Amino acid sequence: MTSHISIITILSILLMFPYITTQLYVAQSWDNKITYDKLKDLCSNTQNSSFCFQTLKSNPRIATTNLRDLAAYTINLTSDSAQQTLPIVKLLAEQATDPQLNARYTSCVASYDTATGYIATLMGSLGNGDYHSVLVDATLVMLNVGDCEQQFNTPPVDPSQLPERNRNLFNLASIVAEIALELLG
């Protein structure tokens, strides 16, 4: 994961502009349907634009959906991804006999636990029109997944399917963060 610095920058900017932006833009209507160009544009700002495009197009209602519904759709995918991976990470930690691998997976369990907590608040914040919180919490999910991934920056490499699952969750959270930015105007 190479994007830590930019995420931290985004976070500090956000923390400097507390809820003002949310209050200003919450009154705007986001009932407009998403155009193909808008989707391309949105995805070009995410971690992996082709992943983003594929993911959002998989929404069967994409032709009639608006930005808020697209956020809800992606939050559901984010939640599914974390919930499917958490038991796998726990199992990896339990089964790793190598002390170094065991320590790394155990750290990843903590990261996934924390990320799951942030994911649990996303839908409520979206429903309240609190896009600032959606943005911050989605970014914190990315940071925590990045923390897990960083455990394996030095050898031994992770022999499991966790790196791929980390990428999947990271990419999904990055789409949620980008949609929140769009919703903030």
Ligand SMILES: *[C@@H]1O[C@H](CO)[C@@H](O)[C@H](O)[C@H]1NC(C)=O
């Ligand atoms: C981006 O996503 C696509 C589609 O899921 C995948 O094939 C590709 O390997 C990903 N690229 C990177 C750099 O992760």
Ligand SMILES: *[C@@H]1O[C@H](CO)[C@@H](O)[C@H](O)[C@H]1NC(C)=O
């Ligand atoms: C998200 O998941 C909830 C619960 O499973 C479901 O009721 C809702 O329709 C889903 N929303 C979208 C936009 O897919």
